Amino acid sequence: MGIVSAFGVREMKEIPVEIDTGTAYEISEPIWDTELVDVEKGTPTGEMLRRYWHPFALTADATDTPREVTILGEQLILFRDGLDRVGLLHPRCCHRGTSLYYGKVETEGIRCCYHGWLFDVEGKTLDMPCEPQSGARADRYRQPWYPVREYHDMLFTYMGPPAHKPAFPIYDIFDDVPDGWEIVADDNNIGLEGDPTPCNWFQTHENVMDPLHVYVLHAGFSGNQFVAEMAGLPELSFHRTPQGVKSHQDRTLDDGRFFHRVTEAVMPNVRIVASPFVEFEGKATSVAWTLPISRTETKIFTILKRPIGQERRRALYNGQIWPDLSEEEHQRYPGDYEAQVGQGAITIHSEENLASSDRGVSIFRHVFRQQVRAVNNGELPVGVTNGVECRYEVRAGNYIGKRDDVIHLG
Ligand code: FES
Numbered sequence: 001m002g003i004v005s006a007f008g009v010r011e012m013k014e015i016p017v018e019i020d021t022g023t024a025y026e027i028s029e030p031i032w033d034t035e036l037v038d039v040e041k042g043t044p045t046g047e048m049l050r051r052y053w054h055p056f057a058l059t060a061d062a063t064d065t066p067r068e069v070t071i072l073g074e075q076l077i078l079f080r081d082g083l084d085r086v087g088l089l090h091p092r093c094c095h096r097g098t099s100l101y102y103g104k105v106e107t108e109g110i111r112c113c114y115h116g117w118l119f120d121v122e123g124k125t126l127d128m129p130c131e132p133q134s135g136a137r138a139d140r141y142r143q144p145w146y147p148v149r150e151y152h153d154m155l156f157t158y159m160g161p162p163a164h165k166p167a168f169p170i171y172d173i174f175d176d177v178p179d180g181w182e183i184v185a186d187d188n189n190i191g192l193e194g195d196p197t198p199c200n201w202f203q204t205h206e207n208v209m210d211p212l213h214v215y216v217l218h219a220g221f222s223g224n225q226f227v228a229e230m231a232g233l234p235e236l237s238f239h240r241t242p243q244g245v246k247s248h249q250d251r252t253l254d255d256g257r258f259f260h261r262v263t264e265a266v267m268p269n270v271r272i273v274a275s276p277f278v279e280f281e282g283k284a285t286s287v288a289w290t291l292p293i294s295r296t297e298t299k300i301f302t303i304l305k306r307p308i309g310q311e312r313r314r315a316l317y318n319g320q321i322w323p324d325l326s327e328e329e330h331q332r333y334p335g336d337y338e339a340q341v342g343q344g345a346i347t348i349h350s351e352e353n354l355a356s357s358d359r360g361v362s363i364f365r366h367v368f369r370q371q372v373r374a375v376n377n378g379e380l381p382v383g384v385t386n387g388v389e390c391r392y393e394v395r396a397g398n399y400i401g402k403r404d405d406v407i408h409l410g
């Protein structure tokens with residue numbers, strides 16, 4: 001076809017039209033992987049998570065003032081009665097549903113403000129003041145409750161089927177406390193001080209099997225947030241353990257010594273990571289749990305061993321600590337909080353492109369899925385045993401020395 005003009009017919013040149021590719025218009029519907037992110041009761045993953053003990057508060061948080069806590073998407077009321085027993089009860093009173101948040105803690109339990117029913121820490125009804133003989137038939141009514149266990153100033157609960165309540169896990173690194181050291185419980189989070197991190201727990205937790213982000217995020221992009229020993233690109237390998245996955249990160253230091261660093265993820269949400277400030281050599285000195293508060297809120301609880309009174313060492317962002325950064329400095333010097341919350345309230349798995357450097361994350365997800373499927377097939381997930389306690393031997397640590405001496409540690 002040509003163009004007809006006053007000058008006659010001119011040939012029209014065909015200009016090849018370049019069609020844009022890879023535009024955001026082509027993104028398919030965002031989907032997250034429910035097998036990784038669900039936490040609610042009745043979901044396959046929520047049921048698997050409920051087969052383990054979870055920390056949810058510090059011992060000091062349980063007082064005679066009822067406190068609302070949320071664990072795995074369930075709201076509960078925490079209190080400590082006059083006999084020093086900790087209660088964790090369903091909030092809606094089993095009489096007519098008023099919240100026990102407004103209850104009064106007494107010697108033997110918590111009394112509902114509305115009609116005065118009194119419940120002990122196991123939800124047993126002890127008193128019904130408006131009923132004949134103050135509730136002679138009180139044993140017919142039970143306020144739903146969960147068992148609580150205190151371990152090194154931290155409160156743990158088991159929220160799964162009672163018949164499957166597992167042995168309580170303890171960790172060998174807390175067996176011995178050297179003279180001048182102490183064990184402390186800490187609920188400081190990534191970034192925010194004590195407040196929940198506003199994203200799904202899984203994207204926070206799988207970070208523990210992502211050692212290469214240390215090389216970029218913590219040692220380069222935002223300056224060196226830890227110490228020189230952590231800054232080099234490590235040689236990596238990943239290994240299954242009886243209860244999860246561990247990574248080996250190996251580096252030769254400037255002074256010629258060999259740095260063998262081992263990090264562990266214990267199913268389903270325990271992380272054992274030696275200090276990134278390499279303050280102590282040998283086994284890690286802390287165990288941390290990533291608690292799903294709800295589907296979009298996460299909190300990290302840590303039990304650690306340290307010299308008495310030693311201040312928590314904190315990552316530096318251009319010489320400042322995280323809470324002191326301006327918004328622009330958060331952009332210029334991001335850390336774990338920015339990277340993980342930056343993935344969204346729940347990361348979108350359908351938009352990911354896992355690469356070879358994500359091998360640890362892939363292995364972790366695989367082992368995690370195995371536990372979900374085991375529980376839903378009627379089997380026990382790893383680490384769940386009967387009995388009173390189960391003792392875990394920590395492998396994680398910072399092992400520094402001659403290569404041949406340290407490579408087999410952990
Ligand atoms: S609603 Fe709690 S005692 Fe009535």
Ligand SMILES: [Fe+2]
Nearest residue numbers: 207213218336
């Ligand atoms: Fe990190």
